[in-house]
Amino acid sequence: MPFNTALTRKLGIRVPVVQGGMQWVGYAELASAVSNAGGLGILTALTQPTPEDLRKEIRKCKTMTKNPFGVNLTLLPALVPPDYPAYARVIIEEGVNIVETAGNSPGPVIKQLKAANVIILHKCTTIRHAQSAVKLGVDFLSIDGFECAGHVGESDITNFILLSKARQTLEVPFIASGGFCDGQGLAAAMCLGAEGINMGTRFMCTIEAPIHKNIKQTIVDASEHDTELVLRRFRNTSRLFKNKVAVEAVKAERESVSGKFEDVAPFVSGKRGRQVFLNGDKDFGVWTAGQVVGLINDVPTCDELLKRIEKEATDQMTKIRSLYVTDAEVGTVGNNVNNPGAELWGVGKSKL
Secondary structure, X not given: OOOOOHHHHHXXXXXXXXXXXXXXXXXXXXXXXXXXXXXXXXXXXXXXXXXXXXXXXXXXXXXXXXXXXEEEEEEOOOOOOOOHHHHHHHHHXXXXXXXXXXXXXXXXXXXXXXXXXXXXXXXXXOHHHHHHHXXXXXXXXXXXXXXXXXXXXOOOOOHHHHHHHHHHHOOOOEEEEOOOOOHHHHHHHHHOOOOOEEEOHHHHOOOOOOOOHHHHHHHHHOOOOOXXXXXXXXXXXXXXXXXXXXXXXXXXXXXXXXXXXXXXXXXHXXXXXXXXXXXXXXXXXXXXXXXXXXXXXXXXXXXXXXXXHHXXXXXXXXXXXXXXXXXXXXXXXXXXXXXHHHHHHHHHHHHX
């Protein structure tokens, strides 16, 4: 039976799982595979060097899936910022009606997209930023906990608290992002009030992910300790895979006398990070990964993964429901079921 949440109803998907936008990963091959499997695949706009290249990728994705998919548009500080309005215009012109936004000062782009009736999922790392996004008219919030890959914000609030706070304070439906890879996580997120989950690192480790098999195996072999927080000193904290370059970057950051970004810049080159996914050398450059690497143990297809998540989540919710019995049911399953003290006494007597 398909899930019935605000996310699945609004987006027209079967399983409430969104594939997060990932630089150098969110191509048509992965996005279409996720959408074909019943989730929401996402193309990453800025992976494409120009808006017209994005147009080509959108058209390619349309040939690979008939199901809904979206585009991620992340706004980040840059000396020469990309032409965000042009990227948004291409998204609108190509009829993509779901966009994941993130980053700084998204107001103008969100206004442009909403004027075309695009559904907006906006990613936030704090409740304060989420409340600001609500005022901009976003349809869903993607609440991104400290466990996540990439930009974690500066508040260090993990999802257990962040999601509960979102449930208490937000009027717009939200999904959970950061630390999710399985159906148990999906069930837990929904128990905390989320309408679904966003997964990035987990989708990197699938057959269809367009990255080198060595990097997928590196993720499988990793533990939850194998990530590193970089650029804290510059209040642009990013969670990266803990390889040789990331460790060197942290060392340079801490030991920098000038405190200037130039002392760290050579270690955090995005171009070298892109090459990691192509050449399979995990230590060639920095690349993003969440703490969830410690929970990922295989490289399935997207279809296998989402079928597994669906079964795990429904099994887990059934199990949770079975843990609660009514007063009338208590008498049918034994007098000590709701009396832990009596059960303990029964065990204790046999030991005396």
